[in-house]
Amino acid sequence: MTTKTPPGSSPAVLRYTAFTTDPSGGNPAGVVLDAAGLDDEAMLAIAAEVGYSETAFLIPAADSPESPDGSDSPGQHYTARYFSPKAEVPFCGHATVAAAVALAERDGAVTGDGARAAYVFATRAGSVPVAVSRAEGAVRATLTSVTPHVEEAAADDVAEALAALGWDAGELAADLPPRIAFAGARHLVLAAATRDRLARLDYDFARLEALMRRLDLTTVQLVWRESPYVFHARDPFPVGGVMEDPATGAAAAAFGAYARELDLVPAESVLTLHQGEDMGRPGVLTVTLREGEKRVRVSGAAVPVPEGQA
CATH class of the missing domain: 3.10.310.10 (Diaminopimelate Epimerase; Chain A, domain 1)
Structure with missing residues (x-):
């Protein structure tokens, strides 16, 4: 269960690096797991302060078998927005991987090898299903792109x-x-x-x-x-x-x-x-x-x- 950020307080900003198992490798991303209540200006300011190429902001969707954009993909649904230090971008792959792994770890969904979790991110580019799994101690996420x-x-x-x-x-x-x-x-x-x-x-x-x-x-x-x-x-x-x-x-x-x-x-x-x-x-x-x-x-x-x- 997600706890919303109290009005007037700063949301927790996590830092993950994607496409690596080494914290000094891959591409780091900021992750805000509950961005409900943040406006565009606040998201941009957080992304600029984090300083990574992108920060992902997730807004939990109301419990529903369908995502906000009508997807019937299984999993928990979130609206996902992505900001670089200068502007919003429609979609970011490494921040999606980082955010999905952060969600699964926060929720305790991938504590043992073979464990799995599923999410659907409603992005400006479209619906992006993400599967998270743990094998040999590493937590991996697989995103499925919009139609290219x-x-x-x-x-x-x-x-x-x-x-x-x-x-x-x-x-x-x-x-x-x-x-x-x-x-x-x-x-x-x-x-x-x-x-x-x-x-x-x-x-x-x-x-x-x-x-x-x-x-x-x-x-x-x-x-x-x-x-x-x-x-x-x-x-x-x-x-x-x-x-x-x-x-x-x-x-x-x-x-x-x-x-x-x-x-x-x-x-x-x-x-x-x-x-x-x-x-x-x-x-x-x-x-x-x-x-x-x-x-x-x-x-x-x-x-x-x-x-x-x-």
Whole structure:
């Protein structure tokens, strides 16, 4: 049972890091498990104070077999909102994983191996079911994205993105063409031809931010293909007020849709994305594609960030 924050008091803000079992790895997120009574200004102020790329704010829904947006998915229902230090974003994957694990741990739902919990988050992008489980001591969450789609990226926009990044067109992988992919948020996917090109990230913050705002992009997802099912990724995030997002669940879901749309992998596939290595915050994201199902699943572990640790 959730206890609402008393009027006039500050809500508890938890700090979890997603897509890792190491508190110093993955992507940290703020989590407010009961944001009832907080307005947009208060949520933005909390997100700015936390300083992570995103903070998730959950508002418990009234007990009902259906979620606020009509989903019939099983599980406890919450309205979920996500704020970067600068603005609200429609959906955030790593904060969803962090919030779901925090909920399950608070409720004592995953105290032993094999334990499971289920939630449904009503986000601005749509209904997102999240399953939480514990195995071998690690607590993992699997989100199921909203229906994704992939669209062409205009040549002029790709050229502007490359200019802002300081990349040459010849440094792109010929077999992974630029696209804009959506699975709750829009991401421009650009594939590097080499791991070295991906490792060197030093871009024009203001120029890339301006392009991303014009195209309504949440991140630019830079990827390199190590093997048929293993990829490395980096996600510049100037629109959120940070240089780079260490592990990006929404972009991973969008990339899964991209890989399927371009027939880079079979319709039934499990992909591994490594992200955050070049930032010193390694994380692992598992992307699952199922034949005949458009939605994409993204899985990862999450752990609390100890007090005083960034």
